[in-house]
Amino acid sequence: MKGSMRLQTEVLIIGGGATGVGIARDLSLRGIPSLLIEREDFLSGASGRNHGLFHSGGRYVVSDPEAARECIAENRILRKIVPHCIEETDGLFVSLPEDSLDFRDRFIQACEEADIPAYLLSRDHVLSLEPELNPDLLSAVNVPDGAIDPFELVLANAKDAENRGAKFLLHSEVTSILVEGDRVKNILAKNTLHGEEYLIEASYLINAAGAWADRLLKLAGLRMAMALSKGSMLITNQRLANRVINRCRPPSDGDIIVPNHTVSILGTTSVRLEDLEHFEVTPQEVSLLIEETSKMLPAIEETRLIRAYAGIRPLFQSEGKGDDRAISRGFVLIDHEKRDGIRNLITITGGKLVTYRLMAEKTSDLLCRKMGTDLPCSTHLKPIPAMDAPSNLKDRLKASGEAEILCDCELVRTDEVEKILKEGGVKDLQDILHRTRLAKGTCQGGFCIYRLLGILNEMGLAEGDSNKILRGFLEERWKGIRPVLWGSSIKEEELIESIYKGIFNL
Amino acid sequence: MATVNSKRMDKKTWPKSNADVCIRCATCMAVCPVSRVTPLFPGPKQAGPGAERFRKSGDSSVDEWIDLCIGCHLCDMACSSGVNISELNLMAKAKYLDEKGRPLRDWFLTHSFLFAGLASFFSAITNFLLKNQAVKWIADSLLRIERRRELPAYQSPTFRQWFRKRPSSPPFEKGGDACLPLGGQGFEPYSKDRKKVAYFYGCYTNTNEVDVGKATVQVLEANGLEVILPPQECCGLPMLGNGNFKGARKMGLKNVPSLLKAVRSGLDILFSSTSCGHMIRHDYSHLLAIPGTEEVAHHLFDLFEFLRNLRERGNLNIHFKELPLKIAYFPPCHLRSLGIGLPALEILRLIPGLEIENIEADCCGMGGTFGFKKEKYEISQEIGKDLKEAIDRLNPEIVLTDCEGCRMQIRHLTGLKVLHPIQILRDALSDTK
Ligand SMILES: Cc1cc2nc3c(=O)[nH]c(=O)nc-3n(C[C@H](O)[C@H](O)[C@H](O)COP(=O)(O)OP(=O)(O)OC[C@H]3O[C@@H](n4cnc5c(N)ncnc54)[C@H](O)[C@@H]3O)c2cc1C
Ligand code: SF4
Ligand code: SF4
Numbered sequence: 001m002k003g004s005m006r007l008q009t010e011v012l013i014i015g016g017g018a019t020g021v022g023i024a025r026d027l028s029l030r031g032i033p034s035l036l037i038e039r040e041d042f043l044s045g046a047s048g049r050n051h052g053l054f055h056s057g058g059r060y061v062v063s064d065p066e067a068a069r070e071c072i073a074e075n076r077i078l079r080k081i082v083p084h085c086i087e088e089t090d091g092l093f094v095s096l097p098e099d100s101l102d103f104r105d106r107f108i109q110a111c112e113e114a115d116i117p118a119y120l121l122s123r124d125h126v127l128s129l130e131p132e133l134n135p136d137l138l139s140a141v142n143v144p145d146g147a148i149d150p151f152e153l154v155l156a157n158a159k160d161a162e163n164r165g166a167k168f169l170l171h172s173e174v175t176s177i178l179v180e181g182d183r184v185k186n187i188l189a190k191n192t193l194h195g196e197e198y199l200i201e202a203s204y205l206i207n208a209a210g211a212w213a214d215r216l217l218k219l220a221g222l223r224m225a226m227a228l229s230k231g232s233m234l235i236t237n238q239r240l241a242n243r244v245i246n247r248c249r250p251p252s253d254g255d256i257i258v259p260n261h262t263v264s265i266l267g268t269t270s271v272r273l274e275d276l277e278h279f280e281v282t283p284q285e286v287s288l289l290i291e292e293t294s295k296m297l298p299a300i301e302e303t304r305l306i307r308a309y310a311g312i313r314p315l316f317q318s319e320g321k322g323d324d325r326a327i328s329r330g331f332v333l334i335d336h337e338k339r340d341g342i343r344n345l346i347t348i349t350g351g352k353l354v355t356y357r358l359m360a361e362k363t364s365d366l367l368c369r370k371m372g373t374d375l376p377c378s379t380h381l382k383p384i385p386a387m388d389a390p391s392n393l394k395d396r397l398k399a400s401g402e403a404e405i406l407c408d409c410e411l412v413r414t415d416e417v418e419k420i421l422k423e424g425g426v427k428d429l430q431d432i433l434h435r436t437r438l439a440k441g442t443c444q445g446g447f448c449i450y451r452l453l454g455i456l457n458e459m460g461l462a463e464g465d466s467n468k469i470l471r472g473f474l475e476e477r478w479k480g481i482r483p484v485l486w487g488s489s490i491k492e493e494e495l496i497e498s499i500y501k502g503i504f505n506l
Numbered sequence: 507m508a509t510v511n512s513k514r515m516d517k518k519t520w521p522k523s524n525a526d527v528c529i530r531c532a533t534c535m536a537v538c539p540v541s542r543v544t545p546l547f548p549g550p551k552q553a554g555p556g557a558e559r560f561r562k563s564g565d566s567s568v569d570e571w572i573d574l575c576i577g578c579h580l581c582d583m584a585c586s587s588g589v590n591i592s593e594l595n596l597m598a599k600a601k602y603l604d605e606k607g608r609p610l611r612d613w614f615l616t617h618s619f620l621f622a623g624l625a626s627f628f629s630a631i632t633n634f635l636l637k638n639q640a641v642k643w644i645a646d647s648l649l650r651i652e653r654r655r656e657l658p659a660y661q662s663p664t665f666r667q668w669f670r671k672r673p674s675s676p677p678f679e680k681g682g683d684a685c686l687p688l689g690g691q692g693f694e695p696y697s698k699d700r701k702k703v704a705y706f707y708g709c710y711t712n713t714n715e716v717d718v719g720k721a722t723v724q725v726l727e728a729n730g731l732e733v734i735l736p737p738q739e740c741c742g743l744p745m746l747g748n749g750n751f752k753g754a755r756k757m758g759l760k761n762v763p764s765l766l767k768a769v770r771s772g773l774d775i776l777f778s779s780t781s782c783g784h785m786i787r788h789d790y791s792h793l794l795a796i797p798g799t800e801e802v803a804h805h806l807f808d809l810f811e812f813l814r815n816l817r818e819r820g821n822l823n824i825h826f827k828e829l830p831l832k833i834a835y836f837p838p839c840h841l842r843s844l845g846i847g848l849p850a851l852e853i854l855r856l857i858p859g860l861e862i863e864n865i866e867a868d869c870c871g872m873g874g875t876f877g878f879k880k881e882k883y884e885i886s887q888e889i890g891k892d893l894k895e896a897i898d899r900l901n902p903e904i905v906l907t908d909c910e911g912c913r914m915q916i917r918h919l920t921g922l923k924v925l926h927p928i929q930i931l932r933d934a935l936s937d938t939k
Contacts, residue, residue: 237526238559262559304526397560398568401548408552409530411560441559443530488587492529 004188004197009035009167011367012187012202014174014216016040017047018150018353020208021157022360022379028164029382030364030375035200036166037189039173041431042154045210047353048434049311051233051267053244053258054078054086054146055354058093058118059251061110062103067330068114074355075144077380081357084386085153089259091145091244092126094296095138099249107248108141118143130241132299145244147259150353151434152391156384171427172198177205177220182343184220193427204344204367211276211314213349222340224332224347227315228274232281233267234289234484237304237442240264245296254292257300261393262410262441266293266300273312281308281483305484306444314349331359335366344370389416389436406455407448409441417452421459429473444477446496474500525594527587528555534581534591539869540574543888547574550581554591557598567602574885575599576873577747579784579843593793600749608748611649615875616744616753629662636660652883656918658714665712665719669735702732703812704768704775706761708782709740710910721932722778722809728935729816729823736768736775743785747874751794758796761786766798769805778809778928780908781874784840808841809928810849810908817853826934828859834902835927836865836893836916838909850908850927857934863900867893870907872915886915894919906930 011027013020016038027034038044053059057071079086095104111118118141126140127133133140158168169189176188187200209216214224239259247255258265269285286308294300316332331351336342348363361377368375389412400411420426420435429449432438438452439445453470485493534550535541541549548556548571557569575595582592603612635641636657643653651657663671703726711719723733742757765775765786777783787806791799807815816822837848854862871889876882897905897920905916906927913924 239562242562242564393560393562394565394568397557400552401546401569401571405548405552408556409559411556442528447530447532488527488529491587492531495529495531 004199007035007169007198007200009033009200009202011035011204011206012037012200013206013208014038015045015208015210015212016042016154016158016168016170017045017208017210018154018157018356019047019210019348019351019359019363020206021154021161022356023206023208023348023363024166024168025157025161025164025384026357026360026364026377026379027367028161028166029378030368032364032367032371032375034166035169035202037169037172037174037187037200039171039192041170041427041434042158043151043434044430045212046311046313047150047154047210049309050150050353051231051256051258051265052147052150052260052353053091053256054148055352056091056143056145057114057116058091058107058111058141058143058145059246059256061114061116062107063251064330065110065114068110068116070330070355070358071352072114072116072144074358075146077357078148078354081380081383082153082156083383084391085149085156087147087149087259087392088144089146089243091143091246092121092130092133092140093143093246093248094126094133094140095248096134096295097136097138099138099247101138103250104139104141104248111141111143116143130243130245132240132297133245134296134298137296141248145246147244148353149260149391152387153353153356155435156387159387160384169198170425170431174216174219177216179220179342182337182341184342184345202344204346204370206363206367207345207347208349208363210349211312213314213347215276217347220342220345222336222342224334225316226349227272228276229313229315230271230273230279230310231268231313232271232285232289232308232310233265234281234286234305235260235307235309236264236266236300237306238263240297240299240303247292247296252292254289255296257293257297261391261437263306264297266290276312279310279312280479281310283483286483304442304488306442306489307480308483309480316350331355331362333359333362333366335370337370346370388419389413406451407436407438407441407445409443409448410437410439412436412438412448414455417455418459421455421461426461429469430476439477443492443496444481445473446477446492446499449473450499470500524589525555525558528585528589529587531586533586534584534589537580537584537868539578539580539871539889540576540885543891544574544885547571550575550585550591550595553598554581554594555589558594561598561601566605567598569598569602572598572602573749574882576869576871576876576886576889578839578869578873580839580868583843596746596749596793600751603749608750609650611651611879612748612750612875614649615651615878616748616750629660633659650880651878652880654883655878656914658710658914660713661716663716665707665716666735668716668720669723669733701730702734702773704734704736704765704773706738706741706765706775706777706782706786706806707735708777708779708910711778715910715913715926717929718778718926721926721929722776724932725813725928725935726776728932729813729821734768734773737764741782741785743781743789744875746785746789746793747876754789755794755796758786758790758794758799762790762796762798762802765802765806769802773805774812775802775806776809776812777806778908778926779910780808780838780841780844781911783808784844787844808844808846808849808908810853811844811846813853813931814849817856822853823935824856826857829857829930829934830859831861831930832901832903833860833862833930834865834897834900834905835862836867836870836897836905836907836912838907838912839869841908850906854906854927854930857931860930860934862906863902865893865896865900865905867896869893870912870915870919872911874911877911877915887919890915890919897922904930 011034013036024034024036055071057068061068121140171193172189172191174189178186184205189198207216214226245257253269266289334347336345351359396411404414406412406414538549540547579592707719726733739757739760742754746754787803790796835851870893871886877886905922905924916924
């Protein structure tokens with residue numbers, strides 16, 4: 001193709017979520033060169049829009065013991081290789097008076113069989129650990145759940161992979177896949193910011209596009225059966241409990257509360273949908289989540305919510321129909337040579353954040369078999385270095401006394417942001433938000449984003465019109481805030497709106 | 507009588523954190539005297555509702571700067587969303603100091619009431635020692651009490667001793683209500699059935715500024731009132747200000763039953779120290795959950811608030827003599843936080859010949875025991891600078907203010923004569939002095 005830039009690579013990975021980035025790192029450790037292409041930024045898919053629960057496997061242990069086993073095994077490995085991404089809080093499966101104690105006993109039994117350390121706590125003991133819990137609860141089972149920071153996880157993986165030779169092409173969307181005979185020959189892609197086109201030649205193609213996996217396959221004239229399910233979550237202004245709080249009942253809507261840095265995240269729902277690009281959190285979902293989660297933590301009824309967001313899960317109809325939650329949450333690895341006779345194409349999708357490493361391992365193993373090598377996996381042994389900004393609450397609060405603060409809700413320091421900007425590779429506002437906790441606090445960027453624009457301007461990074469950047473940010477922000485706008489949030493919004501309208505003419 | 511000693515002081519009785527209602531507007535940042543003078547303190551928005559999101563119950567405190575909040579409440583008054591900022595700070599401070607341990611110095615500064623009686627008795631020796639450079643050196647280097655601060659002198663007899671020993675106040679001994687003791691004429695005596703009031707004088711008045719207590723009694727008597735002193739202890743504010751909730755609560759648990767008894771026998775309670783008053787009216791119920799406080803608070807009045815009420819009913823003795831003095835009045839933070847306006851200023855403006863101006867400055871910087879601490883002295887001085895400049899501009903003969911901490915600080919800053927407003931009011935009422 002004329003005018004397009006030619007790129008060559010041994011392996012092309014599509015998708016910059018946890019799975020794709022995990023594969024890039026796995027391959028880099030095995031010494032196999034790769035290029036990863038992502039149409040927006042890292043974490044633009046489900047990896048940046050999930051619940052952040054570091055599963056022990058408890059959630060699936062009754063319905064899908066196999067998935068639960070995978071979880072607990074990975075749970076143990078990740079504690080060792082990415083301790084900086086995990087808050088080892090433990091989780092409670094709480095039984096309320098309306099919950100069956102039969103289920104609880106089955107749950108404990110199943111945990112035992114799946115090798116998930118679980119022990120029963122009395123009501124009084126539970127309440128002394130988490131005083132905000134509903135005092136009517138009967139008991140709770142403690143399991144090794146935790147909270148995982150997907151941003152830190154994906155970015156630290158990417159950085160380590162890059163140091164080991166992996167390459168990344170961000171803000172570039174795969175637009176066609178050219179198949180010739182039994183092979184994918186070329187891939188066409190287009191930069192989504194300035195329209196540049198690429199022609200990529202790769203010996204192997206790995207489709208790690210998550211919920212978009214089927215769309216990608218369509219470009220190659222193939223299909224896979226998959227359904228889409230939207231899950232919505234709400235963020236509270238303050239952290240309400242230190243542990244993960246689960247409802248001890250068969251998985252349902254609004255039965256998990258996950259702590260995350262300064263906040264708690266309430267979730268989730270499960271709504272079938274067709275459109276992958278346009279979806280919002282509905283008022284019904286907001287009320288459902290508040291109603292259900294407040295049964296466990298009554299304080300939620302009065303607490304301030306700062307944002308609502310949703311992500312899309314891909315689901316596969318391998319077994320039973322009906323309830324989406326009965327469909328396996330395990331991952332799918334497809335060798336298209338066996339399935340469709342295309343020798344150099346692999347699809348990996350589904351799974352969980354917690355199993356990202358295992359998914360990368362299995363994919364890379366399959367690739368090695370195709371390549372005729374048997375280079376072993378070492379991701380379960382080699383720790384991933386942490387990014388350098390302090391990540392836990394205590395350290396942040398402490399460091400805040402020592403430098404100028406840019407985002408004062410989340411205590412993000414100006415020098416932290418400047419460093420990221422200087423490192424380059426950051427193309428738009430959203431990219432900065434993926435790399436820091438900027439704008440993730442009470443004001444949701446209302447007061448710090450314009451300070452950030454000042455810095456961008458000073459550093460000569462605000463290409464063209466900063467009002468345009470600002471408008472884009474505000475539209476996204478508004479989408480997240482609108483569903484939870486009442487009380488203090490409305491007051492704050494009016495103030496922020498007047499700032500933007502009055503000062504920036506937006 | 508309510509029994510008030512069973513309730514445990516634990517976190518559950520602390521007020522609900524309303525950090526959630528903070529809208530991040532930063533209005534409070536404009537009024538904080540501490541963050542104005544030092545970059546070490548991040549200011550109310552950050553130290554209070556902001557940091558609250560970062561404090562996890564299991565974590566140890568890392569916010570050392572929280573100890574720099576002077577507790578002036580100016581931020582609370584500025585916040586339009588009703589965030590209890592200074593309370594959030596105080597609770598964080600308590601946690602920080604509980605973990606870190608309190609220096610012996612803080613114990614001395616907050617328990618002076620324990621040895622105040624002895625110190626007064628031996629006041630000549632004590633005062634010699636307090637002024638002695640060697641003692642100051644010891645205080646400074648061992649206890650880290652700032653050497654440049656004058657340590658308050660002790661007086662003998664104490665106010666309480668004076669009150670007990672003085673000859674019974676003139677017209678009341680025989681229960682008469684012809685009450686024009688200081689030569690005034692023609693004003694209505696305070697109503698017959700309500701002619702007694704109780705006085706909470708506070709420890710500083712008792713041992714260090716006895717004349718404030720005397721003046722209070724004299725003015726009240728000049729208004730036809732009989733003054734009763736209910737049994738009382740230190741209000742506990744110095745402890746509370748140093749994050750010692752337990753100690754402060756102990757004092758409150760001693761004071762409230764006694765005050766409650768006075769209230770239930772039909773008395774109003776007056777305080778001349780706005781800090782003690784703020785403590786009892788606000789912190790006893792809100793922060794310390796001391797039972798019975800609400801009832802006491804309904805009958806608790808600032809001295810001048812009470813006098814202003816008398817005046818509104820036409821019952822105030824306003825037979826003032828002319829006092830040709832140039833005076834500046836400083837409203838203490840705790841007075842402003844009581845939300846009762848500036849009653850002392852209103853009453854003093856009635857005195858003929860008195861030229862009195864309000865000092866426009868935010869906080870004196872003393873913060874109770876804060877200004878005595880070596881590591882905080884500079885901050886305290888820096889905050890006080892504005893106040894000193896404002897006073898210099900007015901160039902008064904005397905400065906008046908209702909709080910002992912402010913009086914100490916203003917004396918220290920300006921070298922001027924600084925009194926409680928009641929002392930001037932007394933002078934205006936007395937024929938001979
Ligand atoms: C609501 C919800 C809650 C969840 N909660 C949890 C949880 O608590 N714990 C847990 O462990 N897991 C959780 N998960 C699962 C977890 O988020 C996902 O399994 C994981 O993030 C999947 O990562 P991925 O890389 O496979 O997909 P994604 O992160 O979706 O990555 C796919 C990427 O492909 C890119 N892409 C798509 N099309 C193209 C194209 N044409 N060209 C280039 N790039 C393209 C997309 O932009 C996207 O970035 C949750 C998921 C959802 C939806
Ligand atoms: S109480 Fe006073 S010193 Fe403390 S934060 Fe508020 S304004 Fe600042
Ligand atoms: S505490 Fe009150 S004044 Fe301060 S930023 Fe929050 S809402 Fe504004």
